[in-house]
Amino acid sequence: MFDTSPLHAGDEGFFARARAWTLSGFTINTVTAPALSVVRTNTLIRREPVDHWAITLSKRSATWLDSGSATLAAEPGLPFVVSLGQPMKNKREADDRIQLYLSRDSFHGIGTLLDASCMRPLQRAGATLLADYMRLLLRNLPSLDEEDALRLTDATRAMIAACLAPSASRIGEVQPLVNVTLMERVRRAIRRHLHSSTLGPELICREAATSRSQLYRLLEGEGGVGHYIQKQRLSEAFALLCDPPATTTISAIAEMLCFADSSSFARAFRREFGVSPSDVRDAARGGLPPLSASAGVNEAGTGSFAACLRGVPPPASAILDLRP
Structure with missing residues (x-):
């Protein structure tokens, strides 16, 4: 060839x-x-x-x-x-x-x-x-x-x-596939800046090359932009706490992931997973399986890649804004 x-x-x-x-x-x-x-x-x-x-x-x-x-x-x-x-x-x-x-x-x-x-x-x-x-x-x-x-x-x-x-x-x-593709772009932008206190709609729109209205519609099913960011941060915290050799304190993890203090972090963590951060860390160090599954990301609003291939219709609010 x-x-x-x-x-x-x-x-x-x-x-x-x-x-x-x-x-x-x-x-x-x-x-x-x-x-x-x-x-x-x-x-x-x-x-x-x-x-x-x-x-x-x-x-x-x-x-x-x-x-x-x-x-x-x-x-x-x-x-x-x-x-x-x-x-x-x-x-x-x-x-x-x-x-x-x-x-x-x-x-x-x-x-x-x-x-x-x-x-x-x-x-x-x-x-x-x-x-x-x-x-x-x-x-x-x-x-x-x-x-x-x-x-x-x-x-x-x-x-x-x-x-x-x-x-x-x-x-x-191809609106469902467009939404899944844009959602992946947004997810990558958020993951890159999880530890940054400036992470918000303006930064995400700039990095994901999308408009604010498109971002809000895309994350509407996730409870909004702020809630989605917090879920990603809590998921990251869960992964860190499940690592037995890790020595980072819970308060340091809270600060690293931009929570106001360890108390607000612990409350949000318990609401998301049903257990406390210390319970997850103790279980990991004791060789026990995680007490709760990772929060992950519920992207039902945009659909999974496989679901889109099967012709799942886009959400009613779906739009596309291809910025030049």
Whole structure:
């Protein structure tokens, strides 16, 4: 398929790791590799005449591409589209990447959109949403049963179309998956700042690239933004208290997770789990199983990834705000 060689002079060979899931009509691939130069020539296309589209999401490295008729500098964190039926060369530094290889037979319905997106920067809002969907897809794929996995092609086709060329009708088709994807973006933003006293709607909106109204609607089923943040902090506290070697005091955990004092922390903890922080710590140090399950996150308002694949309708309040 490709001629591949180490990018830096003097390298002899290289070590890389790849993992792939082959589904109905497309493949999901993860690759960890050093700095590389990759070429697909006309000779290779004649020898291996695969003309799939490839959507690539790089984690760490920019990618420089040249197809002869167009060039593209793709920044990390934003996906880009190429066609394997077109000669190209690219280079990038050491990277971890996710790739979707899309069969033209299975994705011909959005072929015009994909061809128009090849070797072009994608609109940032749609590209960010597509990147989040690719990460969500990769994380959930190993846990999906066969019946849910069979639904992935239709769901992925609709999601790609909505991200490449957003419209009210396309967004409506994939609103449940959009909500789950945005919820994951919000969750990551909150997890990054759990220990920060500035964590609130303004910070979350900025980091998750969403509007305040969208955030409020998304977390309405969780009791609101403040309640959701507290549940995440309590879940983190529960995990810390279940670690027998940990020496951090309960009052220090309360302070670290931005509770006003240890008393308010203990009251909130007991309301959430039905036991006190000291009871959980004592059980863990005594080798007993946890006295209560972790709070986790109840995302019934947006639905699980598998549920969305089964066509669960979006909540009545669902909207989409793709910020430029």
